[in-house]
Amino acid sequence: AMGYTTGIDRRALADVSGYFGLLAERADKPRGQVATYDPALYEHQVPGGMISNLRSQLVAMRMEHRMPEILEEAARVRKDLGYPILVSPFAQYIITQSVLNVVQGERYKTVPDEVRKYAMGFYGRLAAAPSDEFLNRAGIRSQDLSTERAGADLEPSLPKLRRELGASATDEDLLLSTFYDRSLLEPLKAPPQAYRFSTTPLLELVRYIESRSDVRQARVKFANTEITLSA
Structure with a gap:
């Protein structure tokens, strides 16, 4: 839709999607939802799992409409903190600070201790220096910055x-x-989940349909061949 080409074999992708969709149905698991491509990901770099958790929490608080604001703010906070890599726990620091900035309506009105310690170098050398705005709002002075090895006090x-x-x-x-x-x-530590595989997928499909009391009819079409199964 955006005019980008990927070289992905869409037919093969559909086959794989159908296969795992069937496994999800067998195991009574929810089917995965396709996420819309979002170029803003390259700006805020918040991991997908964290975005999902954040969205769930915002829905619970009836604040899901503020999701775009928070992600935009996350890109700015990341820049202010010297571009930390967005893995745990730094991703949580960025999102927590971004939510506070948006909800309170004022940037860095509240700065969690962990965010302040990160900016002071307690977790290791920063990729880049924090912005003056952040340091001033967080009340961090140059003499507060740590120059020792991150694990020296542990x-x-x-x-x-x-x-x-x-x-x-x-x-x-x-x-x-x-x-x-x-x-x-x-x-x-749990044993692996065993799934029954078959080299004859049509036979496997027939057996699966027979085992389902809620399926009354199924139609299989391949090339010029069409088969209809009725209960």
């Missing part, structure tokens, strides 16, 4: 984590436990 956490996980923990277990909450790691 207690080593690896020995404590090794004791908690036990001697059988692998290096991979330690890394995962360092970055993720334990509750998020439990699903990784």
Whole structure:
């Protein structure tokens, strides 16, 4: 619609979409929704998952109409903070500050402590210097900026984590436990979900239709062949 060409095989894309749509229906899962291409993504760079969560929260607060304002403000806040990479937790800092700026109607009227600490260099060297507007509104002076190594004031956490996980923990277990909450790691231990695949998709389709009491009729058309199945 915008005149861009991608070289994507649309027919193959439709086949893949249909395949995963069928899997979603079998597993009683919601089908994915196609997101509209938004060039503004290159400005604010907010991850898609965070946009979805933000939209859900705004809907709950009946503020979904302010979503465009917040994303526009996110691009400005990111610039003011020296262009941090938008991964956790920095993406959360940017969005939190952007929401505050928009909702309160005044930029940097409230600056969370974590945002202030980031700008002061407590989490490592910044990609670029924060803007004077931000530093002034946040009350950060040049002598407040950290010049030490980011982890200098932190207690080593690896020995404590090794004791908690036990001697059988692998290096991979330690890394995962360092970055993720334990509750998020439990699903990784679950066995893989088994799906039945078939080299005869038509036969598989017939069996699937037979198993569904709510399907009364199905029509399959391929090339010059058409088959109608009725209950």
